[in-house]
Amino acid sequence: PRTEPEIHPGLAGVYADTTAISRVNPDTNSLLYRGYPVQQLADTQSFEAVALLLWNGELPTDDELEWLRVNGRPHRPLRDDVRAALDALPPGAHPMDEIRTAVSVIGAREGEGESLHEGGATREENVARALRLFAALPAIVAYGQRRRHGLAPVPPDESLTYAQNFLWMTHGELPDPVVVDAFNRSMILYAEHSFNASTFTARVIASTLSDLHSAVVGAIGALKGPLHGGANEMVMHVFDEIGTADAVGPWLDAALAEHRKIMGFGHRVYKHGDSRVPTMRAALGALVEHYDRPDLLALYEALEREFVERKGIYPNLDFPSGPAYHLMGFDTPTFTPLFVASRVVGWTAHVLEQQEHNALIRPLAAYDGVPERDVPVSR
């Protein structure tokens, strides 16, 4: 007898493959990148070193860091073709549409589509492409913000680290070390998170033996949604809507009465708290002190306390990172593109892994439409 297939909506609880890149353990609220706790990496490493760890499996030697510097830094300036494509978009285009377009232009110029019929790129070529993209994204994100504010792009500074240079290209001035440290931590914390929706999208695309930039373009589309990366931007809208800490209670009463989802809370995997939050919350605390904004922290704490009390649902990484990016001087539409600049490392690491032991990702669907029928004769 035929048994009915078991359906897993949203693939919740389904293991689709193995991965050696990161381990999320919701029972202990822990997240490991290649075996290392992400909190320790955020406390001690540069984002560049973590990128090499995720791609290669080990923390880099000095020579490997030098390889990253030599091969990445020439790709920091905003390319003319990318700028022309961005300038051709309508003013007010969504920043995620901008960055998706930019990655598409870069992919076409990399010429990787042309090598598909020859078996596609080698791992080495793909690591080099991942590095070039990683190096090119800050200029695109920074230009997006500057363009919105009528400002000219700022050329990169070769002498600066990734985090320093990103802030430099956004603001045109050298940031305080407190700000650089908070930004570097956020980039490390956002870099990788196992089979989340955007990474899985990238793996689906890679599994057809399509190219690396196509996988990243698809992943950006998945990240854009408010249930995923779009939440960090929405968190800031919530802060703006509430205004001050003493308004949290009545605001929450009304929002929950309307069955609104409160952005920055909840997670598909973590049900007792997100492993990345304490590190980002500490970085937010340092920024609040640096910029003397206790009002923002009061609002953060009041919303966290009251929402957890009422719903028993904990904040995710987007909750502290939203206000942290605000304090760092990023405008709200830039928040999700910042997530892209970081997660591109995880996505590309997963593309490499998918290609190493590829199986086409092609699940089944149980049909529940109308039964078979004949097309009416009169047609």
Ligand code: CMC
């Ligand atoms: N506000 C209000 N209720 C919530 C929230 C929330 N943020 N999150 C979950 N719930 C409720 C939900 O309404 C549901 O209630 P009920 O069982 O009565 O229908 C229950 O909790 C289970 O939620 P779910 O949406 O079915 O769970 P999920 O595992 O599919 O969702 C989630 C995870 C992240 C989509 C969801 O928690 C959510 O929409 N959160 C807000 C958006 C957000 O912050 N996203 C960022 C995710 S983490 C980092 C990232 O990817 O950027």
